[in-house]
Amino acid sequence: MKSFLGSPGILGLPHRGRLESWRKWSFPCDLPGEDDDVLPGWVTVGKRRRSSWFPLASQDPPQAARPAGQTGCTAELTEAHARGEPWWSVGLEATGSAGLLRDALQYAADLVFAQPLPARAGLSLANSRSYAQWLSQPPGPDAGDTAQPQRSRPLP
Secondary structure, three states: OEEEEEEEEEEOOOOOEEEEEEEEOOOOOOOOOOOOOOOOOOOOEEEEEEEEEEEOOOOOOOEOOOOOOOOEEEEEEEEEEEOOEEEEEEEEEEEOOHHHHHHHHHHHHHHHOOOOOOHHHOOOHHHOOOHHHHHHOOOOHHHOOOOOOOOOOOOO
16 A cells, blocks of 8 residues: 655656655555456556666666665566556656665666667656556546557567
């Protein structure tokens, strides 16, 4: 479960995005079965994720998992399926010392986006939104997006 805490602004990149602050809680729960009905207001989402951990200002190479207590940023590429359509998302999540979070985010973003992306990638400020926003207002021409949704391909 996540609670939105606010937005500290925009991350300055070639592909700008909104910064958001969230508090996250995890707890055990049973997964719905294939025969279970989806409750009103809920959306079933399938995800495949790929992520790398970028320690802040370190000479260490990116890692698959974050060491406990270290400041850095996880970059995640996600293929999501919802409402019968495939979507891609790119997310950056900084953790660690509060005063260094923006630096960690910028450091990882500079590495992740060092190579130009294809123009059709659809990364823009108009398409920058949280999963909660995406679920309540799916991206597309009716949502004011400038890029058309890209059909996904399976991740290798």
